[in-house]
Each structure stands twice: as C-alpha cells, then as structure tokens.
Amino acid sequence: MLSTMQDVPLTVTRILTHGMTIHGKSQVTTWTGEPEPHRRSFAEIGRRASQLAHALRDELGVDGDQRVATLMWNNSEHVEAYLAIPSMGAVLHTLNLRLPAEQLVWIVNHADDKVVLVNGSLLPLLAPLLHRLPSVEHVVVSGPGDRSALDGVAPRVHEYEELIAGRPVSYAWPELDERQAAAMCYTSGTTGDPKGVVYSHRSIYLHSMQVNMAESMGLTDKDTTLVVVPQFHVNAWGLPHATFMTGVNMLMPDRFLQPAPLADMIEKERPTHAAAVPTIWQGLLAEVTAKPRDLSSMASVTIGGAACPPSLMEAYDKLGVRLCHAWGMTETSPLGTMSNPPAGLTEEQEWPYRITQGRFPAGVEARLTGPGGESLPWDGESAGELEVRGNWIAGAYYGGADGEDLRPEDKFSEDGWLKTGDVGVISADGYLTLTDRAKDVIKSGGEWISSVGLENAIMAHPDVAEAAVVAVPDEKWGERPLATVVLKEGATADYAALRTFLAQSVAKWQLPERWTIVPAVPKTSVGKFDKKVIRRQYADGELDVTQL
Ligand code: AMP
Numbered sequence: 350m351l352s353t354m355q356d357v358p359l360t361v362t363r364i365l366t367h368g369m370t371i372h373g374k375s376q377v378t379t380w381t382g383e384p385e386p387h388r389r390s391f392a393e394i395g396r397r398a399s400q401l402a403h404a405l406r407d408e409l410g411v412d413g414d415q416r417v418a419t420l421m422w423n424n425s426e427h428v429e430a431y432l433a434i435p436s437m438g439a440v441l442h443t444l445n446l447r448l449p450a451e452q453l454v455w456i457v458n459h460a461d462d463k464v465v466l467v468n469g470s471l472l473p474l475l476a477p478l479l480h481r482l483p484s485v486e487h488v489v490v491s492g493p494g495d496r497s498a499l500d501g502v503a504p505r506v507h508e509y510e511e512l513i514a515g516r517p518v519s520y521a522w523p524e525l526d527e528r529q530a531a532a533m534c535y536t537s538g539t540t541g542d543p544k545g546v547v548y549s550h551r552s553i554y555l556h557s558m559q560v561n562m563a564e565s566m567g568l569t570d571k572d573t574t575l576v577v578v579p580q581f582h583v584n585a586w587g588l589p590h591a592t593f594m595t596g597v598n599m600l601m602p603d604r605f606l607q608p609a610p611l612a613d614m615i616e617k618e619r620p621t622h623a624a625a626v627p628t629i630w631q632g633l634l635a636e637v638t639a640k641p642r643d644l645s646s647m648a649s650v651t652i653g654g655a656a657c658p659p660s661l662m663e664a665y666d667k668l669g670v671r672l673c674h675a676w677g678m679t680e681t682s683p684l685g686t687m688s689n690p691p692a693g694l695t696e697e698q699e700w701p702y703r704i705t706q707g708r709f710p711a712g713v714e715a716r717l718t719g720p721g722g723e724s725l726p727w728d729g730e731s732a733g734e735l736e737v738r739g740n741w742i743a744g745a746y747y748g749g750a751d752g753e754d755l756r757p758e759d760k761f762s763e764d765g766w767l768k769t770g771d772v773g774v775i776s777a778d779g780y781l782t783l784t785d786r787a788k789d790v791i792k793s794g795g796e797w798i799s800s801v802g803l804e805n806a807i808m809a810h811p812d813v814a815e816a817a818v819v820a821v822p823d824e825k826w827g828e829r830p831l832a833t834v835v836l837k838e839g840a841t842a843d844y845a846a847l848r849t850f851l852a853q854s855v856a857k858w859q860l861p862e863r864w865t866i867v868p869a870v871p872k873t874s875v876g877k878f879d880k881k882v883i884r885r886q887y888a889d890g891e892l893d894v895t896q897l
Contacts, residue, residue: 358527359554362436364593366522369395372596375570377425379601380614389425391593396518398433403516409464409487409507411439414530418442418462418485420471423580423601426491426509430466431580431589435531435550436522442533443581446471447874448543454481456535456543460747463487466509469494470604476502492603527551533747534583536679544760545747546679553590556682556741559710560591565687566651568622570596575615575647577602577625578654582875583683586624586651586675597622608636612644619646626654626876627661630672631815634664635837645669651687653677655877656783656801659704660809676706676781680760680767682741685713686781705780706773713739716766717775729776732784732797736766743767789880791820792828798859800880803830806854810847812840817870817878821863821887830861831894833883835870844895865892 357363368375373392380386389397405411417434419441421427434441442460444453457465457478464487467475472490476498479485490496491509499506531550535543560566568574568591576588576599584590592599600620602611611633615623630652637644650665653675662672677683688707690699709715717725717733725731744765748755760768772790773783784790784799791798800818807816815835823829836842842850844864851860871882886892 358525358550360436360525360527360550361432361531361553361590362522362525362550364554364557364590365395365398365432365436368432368593368596369398372570372593375592375596375598377428377599377601378573378618379424380603380605380610382603382605382610386614386618387425391596394425394429394432397513398429398436399518399520400513400516401429401433402437402520402522404512405433405439405464406437407516408512409489411437411464414438414440415464416440416442416460416462416533417464417466418444418457418460419581420444420446420465420467420475421491421580422446422468422470422603423576423585424468424492424603425601426466426468427580428589428599428601431532431584432593435553436525437520438523438525438529440530440533440547443584445535445579445581445874446474449874450474450478452543454478456545457482458484459542460533460535460545464489466491468492468604469496472496472498479504525550527554532584534581534679546743547747548584548682548741552682552741553584553587555712556587556684557591557594559684559712559741560587561595562710564689564710565684566591566622566624566649568592568595568597570598572622573598573600573618573620575600575602575611575618575620575623577606577611577623577629579875582654583677583679586653586677586683588624608632609640612636612640612642615644615647616642621646621648622650623647624651627652627657628655628815628872628876630657630661630665634661635814637668649673651675653683653706654875656706656805657704658805658808660805662703674703674705674707676771676783678769680743680769681713681737681739684741685709685737688780691778702780705776705782707781708779709737709781712741713737715775715781717773718762718768727775727777727779729774729782732772732774734787735769735771735773735775735781735783736762737769738766789819791818791830793823793830793858794826796858798830800830803832803851803855803859803861806851807832807834807847809854810842810850812836812842813847815870817880817883818861819880819883819887821884829863830859831863831865831883831887831892832861833865833867833870833892835867844897848897862897863894864897865894867892 674688677685686707690702725733745755803818820828821831871879873879
C-alpha cells in the first residue's frame with residue numbers, strides 16, 4: 350500500500366522562499382573593515398537572488414544544469430549566489446581560493462564552469478588563469494578590489510551590482526526534481542586529482558534540517574552565527590542553507606579572517622555561535638590572551654574539520670565559550686557527528702564525551718571495518734576504518750572524461766558505503782573517537798600509535814602553541830613518530846622537558862625520539878595540518894631534528 354501523503358520535492362528553492370518571507374527580517378552582516386559592517390535582510394537577499402537569477406539566465410544565457418562557479422569570501426552576495434543558482438536549476442560550484450593555481454585550473458575545466466562570480470579582491474588570483482579556462486564565458490565581479498587585472502582578458506566581464514540592477518525582484522522558479530544537482534565542491538585532494546562531490550537539492554534540505562536540530566547546532570532566529578568556515582569549504586558546513594530555514598542571523602567575516610578582526614567582530618556584533626576549524630580558535634586564543642576582548646556572547650562554538658585538542662577546549666571553557674566537537678567531510682555534506690554529551694551527567698562526567706568526535710544522527714549510519722574487511726564491534730577499543738552511509742553522504746564522485754573511476758574502491762565499499770579513510774573506535778553508546786587518518790597512523794613494530802593522541806598530549810603543555818606528529822621511517826621499528834612543535838611566544842621549554850611532560854600521559858614505547866621546533870606547522874588549503882609536507886621536509890633533510 351502506498352502512503353496517502355503529498356510528495357513535495359525537497360529543494361533549495363523552498364529554503365529560499367521560506368527564509369525570505371517567514372524570516373525576512375533576519376540579517377546577514379558582512380564585515381567590511383570600515384567602522385560599520387554591511388547589513389542586508391533575508392527579504393532583501395531573496396529579492397536580489399531573483400535579480401541574480403534573471404541576470405544569469407536573460408543576460409548571460411545560463412541554462413539547464415550549467416555550472417556557475419564562485420570564487421568568493423563569506424559575504425551576503427555569496428549567500429545570494431548560494432540560493433539563486435540552484436533554485437534556477439543550475440549548479441553552484443564553490444571554488445577554494447586557497448588551492449594552488451594548477452588545481453584551480455584543473456577543477457574549473459573538469460566542472461566545465463560557464464560563469465565565475467568573483468570578489469574584486471580575488472581578481473589577482475583569477476585573472477592570470479582565465480586564458481586556461483576555455484569554458485568560462487563570463488566573469489562577474491563584486492565587492493572592492495582593483496579591476497585592472499581583467500583588462501584585455503577573453504571572457505566578458507560584468508559588475509555584479511550593475512548586472513542585477515533593475516531586474517525583477519521575483520522569479521518563476523522552476524519545479525525541480527529533488528534528486529537533481531544543486532551544488533558541487535571538490536575535495537582538497539591531498540593525493541591525486543581533486544574529486545568532485547555533487548550535492549542534490551534533497552541532500553542539502555535534509556542536511557539543513559539536521560544542522561538545525563537541537564542535537565546538532567540547534568540555533569534559532571534569536572541567534573547570530575559567525576560563519577568563519579569558508580563558503581567554499583563544504584558549503585560552510587551547511588550554515589547558509591540551515592540559517593535560511595530557521596532565520597538564524599549570519600555574521601560573515603569576508604576577507605577579514607585574521608585573529609584580530611575576528612576578535613573585534615565578536616566583541617562588536619556579539620554572535621551567539623560560531624563555526625571554524627581548530628587553527629582559527631588557536632589563533633583567536635593567542636590574540637585574546639595578548640589583548641583581551643569580550644567573547645562572552647558566544648554560548649557555543651562548532652569546531653571540526655580537524656581534531657580539536659582537549660587543551661583548546663579547556664582554554665575556551667575558562668573564557669565561558671563552549672566548544673562542541675564535530676566530524677565530517679566534503680563527502681558527508683559535512684555533518685557526520687557532533688559531541689553533545691548524553692543526558693543526566695555532571696560536568697565532570699560530560700568531559701570524556703565532549704572530547705570525542707561525537708555521535709551519529711539518525712541520517713548517518715556508521716560501521717567500523719578492520720584491516721581484513723571484518724566488521725568490528727562498538728566497544729570503545731576496536732579500532733578500524735569508519736564507513737558511513739546516509740541521506741547526505743556521497744555515493745560516487747562527479748566525472749566527465751572517459752575512464753574516470755567515479756567509485757574508486759578505496760573510497761566506496763562494494764555495498765555502497767563511503768570509506769572515510771578515518772581510523773577510530775566507537776563506544777557502545779555510539780560516540781566516535783578518531784585516532785588517525787588511515788594514512789597518518791604510525792605503524793611502529795607491529796603496533797599502531799595514534800598521531801592525534803600524541804599531538805593532543807604535547808599541546809597540553811603550557812609552552813606549546815601547536816604540535817603535529819608524523820610517521821618517519823625507522824630501521825628497527827619500521828616507523829616512529831616525529832614531533833614537530835611550535836612554541837608560544839617567549840616560551841623556553843626544551844625537548845627533554847617536553848618528553849618528560851609527555852611521559853606522564855603516554856606509554857613509554859610511544860614517546861617520540863625525534864623532535865623539532867618549527868616556526869609554524871604547514872597547513873592545507875582549508876587550514877588543516879599538512880602532514881605530507883612535513884614528511885617531505887623530513888625526507889629532504891630540511892628539518893633540524895634532535896634525537897633524544
Ligand atoms: P574535508 O573533506 O577537507 O573536509 O576533510 C575531511 C577530513 O577531515 C575527515 O576525513 C577527517 O580526516 C578530518 N576531520 C574532520 N573533522 C574532524 C574532527 N572533528 N576530528 C578529526 N578529524 C576530522
């Protein structure tokens with residue numbers, strides 16, 4: 350028997366029309382570096398999204414599921430693009446502005462982008478590449494920045510504001526199939542070519558509902574979220590969509606991502622929530638330690654994208670800011686887990702839950718697979734590769750050219766689950782603790798050492814700002830850990846002191862013999878420790894390593 354219920358498609362269009370009417374007064378505030386930030390209501394953004402759709406279709410000829418790319422910071426025009434492009438049936442392709450030029454060229458060509466919306470301040474990045482991007486017919490520039498870099502380049506150039514001005518403020522949005530592509534994002538591609546993940550209207554809609562649940566971020570129209578995580582990185586963790594569903598105000602940092610302006614905007618605009626990777630919170634902590642600011646408005650912060658060191662969580666607890674750990678990937682939209690502790694616990698009992706990556710929502714099923722492909726129990730001890738499936742999890746990659754493997758066997762199991770490449774344990778009550786990336790785990794004499802475990806223990810030392818641990822070849826043990834450490838300004842701890850400190854919390858056989866102090870840990874385009882760079886630096890003898 351079939352149900353008697355209506356079958357209304359789950360679309361970004363619905364998110365847009367709902368947000369601009371029911372929550373029309375909510376605001377997107379964009380930091381400008383001027384005394385006053387720029388403010389635009391959801392109603393206004395909705396109207397301008399219609400104007401943008403008209404401009405793209407009527408003036409630039411965007412049709413069907415053509416790709417419209419963005420090379421933009423987090424700002425209100427980028428939100429307009431997020432809503433207009435999928436709603437008109439086209440596909441939004443967010444470009445990561447921190448990628449090396451070669452990868453950007455590869456990605457734009459692979460996705461066959463027809464239009465690029467770009468912030469003026471990013472023209473020096475885009476303009477020199479345009480002659481290698483044959484599919485790009487139009488460039489649309491918004492916001493401040495010198496336009497002269499575009500002089501004489503091939504595609505037609507438009508000013509965003511001029512292009513949308515005077516066009517109708519409503520649009521006859523088409524009826525879309527909810528399984529249709531809405532947006533795409535390429536993985537950061539630490540190995541091989543980047544891989545395109547294509548989100549559907551349905552996956553975005555369901556993911557947004559999950560982000561809004563109290564067991565996840567649980568925000569309402571009384572909240573303001575500071576969206577530091579870039580819109581080019583997994584749709585800013587789904588926040589622009591989720592907020593339009595519930596009227597949460599957004600505070601957008603634009604290009605002002607350094608610790609000092611972030612601290613200033615928190616003090617002035619008083620967001621109640623924020624989302625960013627650990628390196629941002631490390632930087633902000635150092636900033637407010639040196640020059641105190643009032644962060645007390647931020648009741649909760651979602652932190653993920655890389656492991657959150659417990660010491661960082663403790664430091665923010667002292668400032669009255671509660672960090673909530675989350676795990677996800679480009680392939681998982683990204684919300685995979687969040688570490689809200691179970692009910693009925695004291696603060697002290699909550700702690701061991703808070704430092705896990707968190708538990709899975711109903712939309713994400715998980716299993717652990719051992720090295721021989723065996724299924725491992727959820728006992729908090731058996732470590733294996735995490736595999737997931739669910740309504741907002743990728744089942745394949747985007748591909749065009751012949752011979753491209755869109756379901757590589759190292760990424761998808763035979764029965765269709767996503768192999769995350771993350772290694773960890775799951776407790777009997779469903780909390781995930783990641784111990785490593787499969788490729789980062791240190792295999793020493795037949796035992797596994799968790800690089801993340803060592804990093805967290807080293808970062809708990811008061812003199813340490815950051816620490817990254819990688820596996821390096823060792824004649825006797827196969828691999829051993831190399832600890833690279835960034836000291837806080839003025840700190841004096843030496844290797845022996847660090848090792849003695851580490852010995853208090855780590856088994857003796859796991860203690861690194863090789864140590865090096867570095868000015869900064871190399872980071873990937875999305876702000877994570879770039880361990881392959883450290884491994885290469887070590888192999889090339891570029892690091893000044895002390896052996897204890
Ligand atoms: P990306 O697709 O660039 O967002 O990278 C996803 C990867 O980031 C995951 O597979 C994990 O290795 C890592 N990651 C994300 N969140 C966390 C977290 N909370 N703890 C540890 N690693 C994380």
